[in-house]
Amino acid sequence: YTVTVDTGARGPAVDDTMYGVFFEDINRAADGGLYAELVQNRSFEYSTADNGSYTPLTSWSVSGTAEVVNDSGRLNERNRNYASLAAGSSVTNSGYNTGVRVEKGERYDFSVWARAEAGATLTVTLKDAAGTLADTRKVAVRGGWTQYKATFTASRTSNRGRLTVATAADAALDMVSLFPRETYKNQPNGLRKDLAEKIAALKPGFLRFPGGCLVNTGSMEDYSEASGWQRKRAYQWKDTVGPVEERATNANFWGYNQSYGLGYYEYFRFAEDIGAMPLPVVPALVTGCGQNRATDDEALLKRHIQDTLDLIEFANGPTTSTWGGLRAEMGHPRPFHLTHIAVGNEENLPREFFSRFQRFRAAVEAEHPDITVISNSGPDDAGTVFDTAWQLNREGGVDMVDEHYYNSPQWFLRNNDRYDSYDRQGPKVFLGEYASQGNAWRNALAEAAYMTGLERNADVVKLASYAPLLANEDYVQWSPDMIWFNNHASWGSVNYEVQKLFMTNVGDRVVPSEASTTPDAGGPLTGAVGLSTWATSAAYDDVSVTAADGTTLLSDDFSGDASQWTHSGRGSWGVQDGQYVQTDEAAENTLVTAGDPAWHDYDLQVKATKRSGKEGF
Numbered sequence: 001y002t003v004t005v006d007t008g009a010r011g012p013a014v015d016d017t018m019y020g021v022f023f024e025d026i027n028r029a030a031d032g033g034l035y036a037e038l039v040q041n042r043s044f045e046y047s048t049a050d051n052g053s054y055t056p057l058t059s060w061s062v063s064g065t066a067e068v069v070n071d072s073g074r075l076n077e078r079n080r081n082y083a084s085l086a087a088g089s090s091v092t093n094s095g096y097n098t099g100v101r102v103e104k105g106e107r108y109d110f111s112v113w114a115r116a117e118a119g120a121t122l123t124v125t126l127k128d129a130a131g132t133l134a135d136t137r138k139v140a141v142r143g144g145w146t147q148y149k150a151t152f153t154a155s156r157t158s159n160r161g162r163l164t165v166a167t168a169a170d171a172a173l174d175m176v177s178l179f180p181r182e183t184y185k186n187q188p189n190g191l192r193k194d195l196a197e198k199i200a201a202l203k204p205g206f207l208r209f210p211g212g213c214l215v216n217t218g219s220m221e222d223y224s225e226a227s228g229w230q231r232k233r234a235y236q237w238k239d240t241v242g243p244v245e246e247r248a249t250n251a252n253f254w255g256y257n258q259s260y261g262l263g264y265y266e267y268f269r270f271a272e273d274i275g276a277m278p279l280p281v282v283p284a285l286v287t288g289c290g291q292n293r294a295t296d297d298e299a300l301l302k303r304h305i306q307d308t309l310d311l312i313e314f315a316n317g318p319t320t321s322t323w324g325g326l327r328a329e330m331g332h333p334r335p336f337h338l339t340h341i342a343v344g345n346e347e348n349l350p351r352e353f354f355s356r357f358q359r360f361r362a363a364v365e366a367e368h369p370d371i372t373v374i375s376n377s378g379p380d381d382a383g384t385v386f387d388t389a390w391q392l393n394r395e396g397g398v399d400m401v402d403e404h405y406y407n408s409p410q411w412f413l414r415n416n417d418r419y420d421s422y423d424r425q426g427p428k429v430f431l432g433e434y435a436s437q438g439n440a441w442r443n444a445l446a447e448a449a450y451m452t453g454l455e456r457n458a459d460v461v462k463l464a465s466y467a468p469l470l471a472n473e474d475y476v477q478w479s480p481d482m483i484w485f486n487n488h489a490s491w492g493s494v495n496y497e498v499q500k501l502f503m504t505n506v507g508d509r510v511v512p513s514e515a516s517t518t519p520d521a522g523g524p525l526t527g528a529v530g531l532s533t534w535a536t537s538a539a540y541d542d543v544s545v546t547a548a549d550g551t552t553l554l555s556d557d558f559s560g561d562a563s564q565w566t567h568s569g570r571g572s573w574g575v576q577d578g579q580y581v582q583t584d585e586a587a588e589n590t591l592v593t594a595g596d597p598a599w600h601d602y603d604l605q606v607k608a609t610k611r612s613g614k615e616g617f
């Protein structure tokens with residue numbers, strides 16, 4: 001290859017905020033993930049409305065007599081269930097994944113809201129099958145709902161701990177919590193350190209949250225008596241702030257329960273802690289993500305627009321204001337410096353969305369002209385919705401448009417020039433979600449190649465984030481993901497390493513360059529072919545591709561791991577002579593057809609070893 005760099009020329013400036021992260025509570029990214037709480041279903045609010053397999057006692061086991069009650073004796077109106085235990089009974093929590101994780105020598109803060117009019121002593125133990133994990137604690141309870149606390153120091157490390165609360169007399173319990181003393185930056189109600197550190201190591205320019213489909217589906221109503229205390233409501237920021245025991249839980253779009261323990265205050269605080277610009281997404285009164293419904297309720301629309309203005313006040317307002325005051329009360333008198341806000345996610349009804357978007361934007365701009373209100377372009381990278389959305393966004397003078405796409409590695413290689421032709425006078429692009437469909441090396445390489453195209457067009461593409469960010473390996477709704485974890489370990493994918501490479505090396509300015517090559521000069525091809533890896537993954541090991549002169553162009557030991565292919569369903573190794581090899585995705589075991597007439601005719605031999613040991617392809 002010859003790379004020619006024009007050191008005298010000035011390409012577009014690259015903003016420090018160019019690369020960021022998108023956190024969505026998918027794959028249990030929050031509860032059982034980034035949110036450090038170790039007790040699952042701590043407030044007994046799990047419900048079949050969240051997931052058909054749930055009951056209010058999910059992840060709890062009972063010894064003696066204990067039931068979950070929803071009556072006027074509750075802790076508060078938004079935390080409706082509690083556990084009622086008869087004298088001599090206990091409840092035991094099994095945490096996430098294999099159990100409650102504790103580490104030898106570390107401290108853990110236990111707390112519980114309890115009620116025992118006649119008085120009761122609670123005995124709190126931390127054990128696993130091999131025995132105790134910390135000294136037992138006794139908590140004396142008397143009277144109405146009060147929070148009680150105790151601290152454990154773990155005597156052993158275990159991933160299989162169980163937290164038991166036993167009572168000698170009748171007692172009611174709610175918000176049974178166990179938190180590691182050490183959280184990220186030791187913030188109260190804080191974040192799991194290893195995960196937060198992995199995210200921080202990316203040096204994200206921004207933090208987009210909380211979704212994704214999570215944001216914009218379900219009912220737009222509030223959680224209130226008037227709405228029948230409904231679940232499956234859109235993610236509304238006011239549900240997620242204030243004391244944790246007063247935050248209602250909700251059915252998560254991805255099929256579980258979300259506690260909102262990790263809420264808007266914690267998101268803003270995390271963004272600040274990692275030096276990222278906060279970028280919240282609010283529901284747009286149109287439901288995307290396959291639901292295709294637009295709410296036509298003027299009062300509701302007005303309420304959501306007001307909620308958006310209140311959100312800005314919560315983030316930036318003075319402590320004397322209502323919502324700025326709540327921020328201060330929660331521990332952060334200083335503003336969070338919100339500058340961007342997105343309305344809606346993957347809207348499938350572009351016209352309905354855009355008319356509502358304009359109302360949000362007008363209201364925000366009237367009060368906060370410095371805030372950028374981001375629109376979106378639907379769920380796909382092309383097509384009617386995309387075209388209509390872009391046309392409306394262009395004509396409507398929108399500042400920035402959110403684009404999302406999940407495509408094959410080949411797509412990413414082929415579309416490196418996607419933004420070269422975007423209108424320089426039109427809206428800027430926020431690439432809020434993208435990923436090639438896999439966590440394999442070739443996916444990461446394709447993403448890296450693509451990111452050079454984003455950067456080359458840094459005058460148009462202002463923000464970009466890979467998605468999704470986190471996945472608990474035992475609760476996966478979406479794959480691939482950037483960072484994986486269970487209850488005791490976390491690991492970055494190869495895609496994470498690519499993101500880190502780019503994110504920690506953001507240049508100031510693009511320097512125009514050109515690359516050329518002469519494949520006929522006799523050198524080996526570089527990453528030149530595509531194979532139908534669907535069949536390969538299922539049935540073959542040790543695939544190699546050899547040129548006529550015997551040069552090995554590719555070899556891959558699939559190590560018997562079919563799972564890494566499940567989501568890509570196909571494979572490609574890149575570019576040849578500026579052209580891409582077209583994998584025939586329909587036909588199994590088919591070696592490539594060249595997709596371009598300018599394709600060079602190489603004599604390639606493909607060898608694959610069948611799992612049976614027989615050679616052939």
Ligand code: AHR
Pocket residue numbers: 024026211212213214345346379404433467468478
């Ligand atoms: O990132 C996972 C999902 O992909 C997001 O929730 C949604 O916006 C997109 O379809």
